[in-house]
Amino acid sequence: MVARREFRWWPCLLVAFALLTAEPSRACAQTPVDSALLSYINTIRAIDVHAHPMRPVPPGAPADTEFDALPLDGIPPFGVPHRLSLDDPIWRTAQDALFHAPTAVNDSIYRVGLRAAVEATRREHAQHFPEWALDAVRTDVMLANRIAMGAGLASPRFRWVPFADPLMYPLDTRGEAARTPDTRALYPKEAALLRRYLRELRMTKLPSTLDTYARTIVRPTLERWRSGGAVGIKLEAAYLRPLDFDDPDPAAARAIYARYVAGGVPSRAEYKTLEDYLVRVIAKDAGTLGLSIQIHTLETFGGYYRSAGAAPHLLEPLVNDSTLRATKFVIVHGGWPLVGETSGLLSKPNVYADISMMDILLPPHQLAAVLRQWLGEWPDKVLFGSDAFDGGAEQGWEQVAWVGSNTARRALAMALTGMLRDGEINRPRAEELARMVMRQNALAVYDLGMR
Numbered sequence: 001m002v003a004r005r006e007f008r009w010w011p012c013l014l015v016a017f018a019l020l021t022a023e024p025s026r027a028c029a030q031t032p033v034d035s036a037l038l039s040y041i042n043t044i045r046a047i048d049v050h051a052h053p054m055r056p057v058p059p060g061a062p063a064d065t066e067f068d069a070l071p072l073d074g075i076p077p078f079g080v081p082h083r084l085s086l087d088d089p090i091w092r093t094a095q096d097a098l099f100h101a102p103t104a105v106n107d108s109i110y111r112v113g114l115r116a117a118v119e120a121t122r123r124e125h126a127q128h129f130p131e132w133a134l135d136a137v138r139t140d141v142m143l144a145n146r147i148a149m150g151a152g153l154a155s156p157r158f159r160w161v162p163f164a165d166p167l168m169y170p171l172d173t174r175g176e177a178a179r180t181p182d183t184r185a186l187y188p189k190e191a192a193l194l195r196r197y198l199r200e201l202r203m204t205k206l207p208s209t210l211d212t213y214a215r216t217i218v219r220p221t222l223e224r225w226r227s228g229g230a231v232g233i234k235l236e237a238a239y240l241r242p243l244d245f246d247d248p249d250p251a252a253a254r255a256i257y258a259r260y261v262a263g264g265v266p267s268r269a270e271y272k273t274l275e276d277y278l279v280r281v282i283a284k285d286a287g288t289l290g291l292s293i294q295i296h297t298l299e300t301f302g303g304y305y306r307s308a309g310a311a312p313h314l315l316e317p318l319v320n321d322s323t324l325r326a327t328k329f330v331i332v333h334g335g336w337p338l339v340g341e342t343s344g345l346l347s348k349p350n351v352y353a354d355i356s357m358m359d360i361l362l363p364p365h366q367l368a369a370v371l372r373q374w375l376g377e378w379p380d381k382v383l384f385g386s387d388a389f390d391g392g393a394e395q396g397w398e399q400v401a402w403v404g405s406n407t408a409r410r411a412l413a414m415a416l417t418g419m420l421r422d423g424e425i426n427r428p429r430a431e432e433l434a435r436m437v438m439r440q441n442a443l444a445v446y447d448l449g450m451r
């Protein structure tokens, strides 16, 4: 299998290598790249604003399970875009770059060699493996979207972005969970996480009024995260419900909370009113505490995921709330594929977009087209991210980070080359735009205490 794949792909792999270092070959590359610009972009120490790095776990220790609030291994089987599958040659390129696994006569022998190489590298770097991975992909700082941080993921290289969704679901979620086979598996995870947040505040039960819940649970949880080093919070709501957070009647939200806090299952309409209210409480507190809000906005994942519920424009009532202008919102994953809708939201002074996951799903030329559109209009609103997650030895988070970093840099070089050649920008401005996307814009959105 490897031999056949190598036979099929080796010309393009050779060209891919050449493209990383020099002018494109006419054989496989359609999009021109200014080699000096690409070389410059490859020197930038990036800030990756969205990822799920793993704690290094010593042999025999329990596995790290805190890398995501809603891990998708519990939902029914679903498809993933092709570039995420191991059939795509980009993964072999990442593995070769990071681990130099020996070539093999077939796939299974290659995999054995790869696992050994990954294990040897992990052993060699032990608690410093995550930092080694950042250096290998030229990332200076990675924002870690995790339930908790821990050994090996320390500041300043790793910064924390915890999950705020559970705070929106204080009541019985069985009615919400019944939406789809996906949500039946996901809502109980939110309920368990809310119980953990309560325990961490040394609370045993919910207060009887919504205002007290906001004051004694929501606000102290965000304060605890901030003092624990958090620089933002994440909402994964699109896995659970549509992103249409309307402006609710606070009195109705208070009445719904009071009616069901001691028991009973709210209707969908009632729960939506409460969630729409609480997301604003969370957003306002986040703004006053200097925590930016990341919102998963993407066409997928899940066999019953509602793509239409993740359309960026659904967020307009929330980001147009005039009382939330002190809160920064980041359209995580850029709202792909509805990048025009994202562009519309970037006109708001407090809305940004990152290209995390887009630089995993999309080949560079396709991402370059998006970047060129956004950079033409909102150059200070576009942030690099990878969404590096762990998929095992053959798709470890460090490999995903490599694919994201290299795809993003190449796509950025393609977009800026086009703008240069069309006379839209000069070379100093091209380099400035590259620094902005890979690093500087993140510093305007997240309080990282650095320049």
Ligand SMILES: [Zn+2]
Residues within 6 Å of the ligand: 050, 051, 052, 145, 387
């Ligand atoms: Zn993510």
